[in-house]
Amino acid sequence: MSPQPLVIGILALAVLLGSVRALRARTRLPRESRSHPLRTTVLLLTQIASAGLLYFVLFPPPVPHEPGTLVVLTARADEVTAQGVVGDRTVALPEAGRSMPADAERFPDLASALRTYAATQRIRVLGAGLVVRDRDAARGLEIKFRAAPQPPGLVEIHSPQRVAAGRRFAVSGRTAAVTGGSVELRDPADRQLDRSELGDDGQFTLHASTRSAGLTPYRVLVLDTEGNTIDEAPLPLDVTPPRDLKVLVLAGGPSPELKYLRRWALDARAELDTRISLGAGTQVGTAPGRFDAAALDQFDLLVLDDRSWGTLTRDQHEVLAAALDRGLSLLLRMTGPPGDADRQRLAELGFDVARTNPDPGIRLGGEWVGPGDAADALPSLARGVRVTAADGIELLADGAGEPLGFWVAHGRGRVGVWPLVDSYRLVMAGRQDVHGEIWSSAFSTLARASVATTSPVTIEAAAPYQRSVICGIGEGAQVLSPVGDPVTLHIDPASGDADCAGFWADAPGWHELRDAEHTQLFLVPSAEQSPAMTADALREATLMLAAGAGGSPDATGASAQQPPSQTGRRWPWFLVWLATATACWWLERSRWGLRPAKNSAETQARSDRPRP
Structure with a gap:
C-alpha cells in the first residue's frame, strides 16, 4: 500500500x-x-x-526530467518560451546574446558543449536555429527545435547571376509575415523598374531589362500598405556584353516593320546580312549570296517574311531543313494569310496558321507595362494571322496572356512564327525599350546555341561566417576579400562533376573569384541587411537537421509525449x-x-x- x-x-x-x-x-x-x-x-x-x-x-x-538532454540557446532565444523544455543543462551559444538565463553556461560552439557534457543524447534547440558551424556537431543526436517567430520580409529571392546587356530578366521570390504591401525592383539610380502587389502566399515576380554591360547592383524592396520599407535585399547582376549574332534577313519587299527591326538589330550589335527583293530580279542590301549549306551554316538566325518564304524553291526548303537540323534557327514573320502550299509546309513544321482577317486590336501588357503606366500606355498592334502549335512554346503573349507566337524545335535548331505586322508602332509611340525587348527576347530564344567552352560558375553567397558555395571552378581557384586577402578554395570530392567548394567570408562586401578561366565579382551580404532571409535559412536548415536526426519541431510549446520525471x-x-x-x-x-x-x-x- x-x-x-x-x-x-x-x-x-x-x-x-x-x-x-x-x-x-x-x-x-x-x-x-x-x-x-x-x-x-x-x-x-x-x-x-x-x-x-x-x-x-x-x-x-515530480518534475519533468530527461537525462542526457542539453538545452541549447541560439540567436533570439529570448523570444521563445521555454515552458515544457527540460534538460540536464542549459548552454548558450555566442549568437544567443547576453540576455540569457542565469543558469545558462556559455560556450564558443556546440561541439565544445558536447565535449564538456559527453553523456548528451539529445538536444533541445531554442531560438533562430543552429548556424553552419554547429550543424555537424549535432548530427547523430535527437533534435527538437522550437523556432523564434519569423521576422517580416524577404525569405526567398531567385534571379540570374549573369544577363546579357539589353536582355529582359525576371526576379521571383517570396515574403513571410507580411500582410498586404508590395515589392519593388529598383536600379542603381533608385528608379522603380517594376512593382508587384503581394498576395496571401507572399509570392512575387518582377521584370526589368538590363542596360550597359558591367556589374550592376539592383535592389528588391518590400513595402507595407503605407509605402514604408519593411525589408530590402541587394541584387547584384553581372551584365555581360551582348552576344554578337550573325543574322541573315530575307524580305520580299521593304516595310516600316523591317526598317525598325534592322535599326534595332544594328543597335544590338548583330551582324546583319540583309537582302530585300524589289521585284523583277532587283535586290537591295548586301550582295546576293548563295542559299546553300555552306552559306547558311555561317549564320545563327535566318529571318524570313511570308513573301520570301513563299519564293523558296523545293530544293531551297530541303537545304533549309538540313541547316535547321545542324543548329540554324528560323524566325518567320507572317504579315498575311499564307497560301495552301505554305500552310502545308508550316503544318509539317508543327504550326497551324489560320486564315483570318488582320486583327488590329492587339495590346501588349503584363511584364511589358511599367508600374506607373496606364492600361493604354502601349499602342495597339496588328497581327496578320492566328498561329497555334500543339507542341510549341510561347514566343510572345498579349496583355490578356494569349500567345501571339510560338516556336518549336527542329533538330538542333528552332523555328518560330511571329504574327505581329507593325511592332514599329512601339518606337513611334516612344517605347523603343519595349520594341527592343520583345525582339531581343525572340532573337535570343531562337538563335543558334553557342558552344560553351567552360562550365558556368554558380555562386550561392551567404552572410559572413556562413558557408557560401561556389560551383564550376577549377583547381587552385581563389577568392579575394574586399581588402585583397586571398583565400584558396578546395574542391569537395563529394560534389562530383559540379566542382563545388565551400567558402566562409569574414566580412561583407564585394569579393572576387579567380581561377585559370574565370574572374567574377560577387557580393557577400551583411547578416543585418536581410534579417528575414537569414532567419528563414537558419530555421529551414535546423528543421531539416532535426528531421534527418529523427527529431521534430516543437512549435506549440509542449511535447506530444510527456518526458520522464524525477522526484x-x-x-x-x-x-x-x-x-x-x-x-x-x-x-x-x-x-x-x-x-x-x-x-x-x-x-x-x-x-x-x-x-x-
Whole structure:
C-alpha cells in the first residue's frame, strides 16, 4: 500500500482536531470576550496550509526530467518560451546574446558543449536555429527545435547571376509575415523598374531589362500598405556584353516593320546580312549570296517574311531543313494569310496558321507595362494571322496572356512564327525599350546555341561566417576579400562533376573569384541587411537537421509525449512549511485579534487580588 493515503489521512485528522480545538476554545468564552472572527479564520487557514506543505515536504511533486538532454540557446532565444523544455543543462551559444538565463553556461560552439557534457543524447534547440558551424556537431543526436517567430520580409529571392546587356530578366521570390504591401525592383539610380502587389502566399515576380554591360547592383524592396520599407535585399547582376549574332534577313519587299527591326538589330550589335527583293530580279542590301549549306551554316538566325518564304524553291526548303537540323534557327514573320502550299509546309513544321482577317486590336501588357503606366500606355498592334502549335512554346503573349507566337524545335535548331505586322508602332509611340525587348527576347530564344567552352560558375553567397558555395571552378581557384586577402578554395570530392567548394567570408562586401578561366565579382551580404532571409535559412536548415536526426519541431510549446520525471527537491517546500508553522505558532501566542475581557473570570480574579 502506498504511504501517501495514510499520511494524507493523518494530516487531515490533525487539521480537523486542531480546528475543533480552536473553535471550541472560542465558543466557550462569553460573546463579548471572543476573539475577532478574522483571527480564528487565519488560524484555521494556516493550519491547513501547514499540513499541505508538510505533505509536500514528505512527498515533493515530480518534475519533468530527461537525462542526457542539453538545452541549447541560439540567436533570439529570448523570444521563445521555454515552458515544457527540460534538460540536464542549459548552454548558450555566442549568437544567443547576453540576455540569457542565469543558469545558462556559455560556450564558443556546440561541439565544445558536447565535449564538456559527453553523456548528451539529445538536444533541445531554442531560438533562430543552429548556424553552419554547429550543424555537424549535432548530427547523430535527437533534435527538437522550437523556432523564434519569423521576422517580416524577404525569405526567398531567385534571379540570374549573369544577363546579357539589353536582355529582359525576371526576379521571383517570396515574403513571410507580411500582410498586404508590395515589392519593388529598383536600379542603381533608385528608379522603380517594376512593382508587384503581394498576395496571401507572399509570392512575387518582377521584370526589368538590363542596360550597359558591367556589374550592376539592383535592389528588391518590400513595402507595407503605407509605402514604408519593411525589408530590402541587394541584387547584384553581372551584365555581360551582348552576344554578337550573325543574322541573315530575307524580305520580299521593304516595310516600316523591317526598317525598325534592322535599326534595332544594328543597335544590338548583330551582324546583319540583309537582302530585300524589289521585284523583277532587283535586290537591295548586301550582295546576293548563295542559299546553300555552306552559306547558311555561317549564320545563327535566318529571318524570313511570308513573301520570301513563299519564293523558296523545293530544293531551297530541303537545304533549309538540313541547316535547321545542324543548329540554324528560323524566325518567320507572317504579315498575311499564307497560301495552301505554305500552310502545308508550316503544318509539317508543327504550326497551324489560320486564315483570318488582320486583327488590329492587339495590346501588349503584363511584364511589358511599367508600374506607373496606364492600361493604354502601349499602342495597339496588328497581327496578320492566328498561329497555334500543339507542341510549341510561347514566343510572345498579349496583355490578356494569349500567345501571339510560338516556336518549336527542329533538330538542333528552332523555328518560330511571329504574327505581329507593325511592332514599329512601339518606337513611334516612344517605347523603343519595349520594341527592343520583345525582339531581343525572340532573337535570343531562337538563335543558334553557342558552344560553351567552360562550365558556368554558380555562386550561392551567404552572410559572413556562413558557408557560401561556389560551383564550376577549377583547381587552385581563389577568392579575394574586399581588402585583397586571398583565400584558396578546395574542391569537395563529394560534389562530383559540379566542382563545388565551400567558402566562409569574414566580412561583407564585394569579393572576387579567380581561377585559370574565370574572374567574377560577387557580393557577400551583411547578416543585418536581410534579417528575414537569414532567419528563414537558419530555421529551414535546423528543421531539416532535426528531421534527418529523427527529431521534430516543437512549435506549440509542449511535447506530444510527456518526458520522464524525477522526484523534486524537498528543501524549498521545507522552508515554506517552516515559515508557515512559525507564523501559526506566533499567531496563537500573540494578542492580535483578541478583545478586552471586561467581565470574564480572569478580570474578576484580578480584581480580588489583595493590593499592596
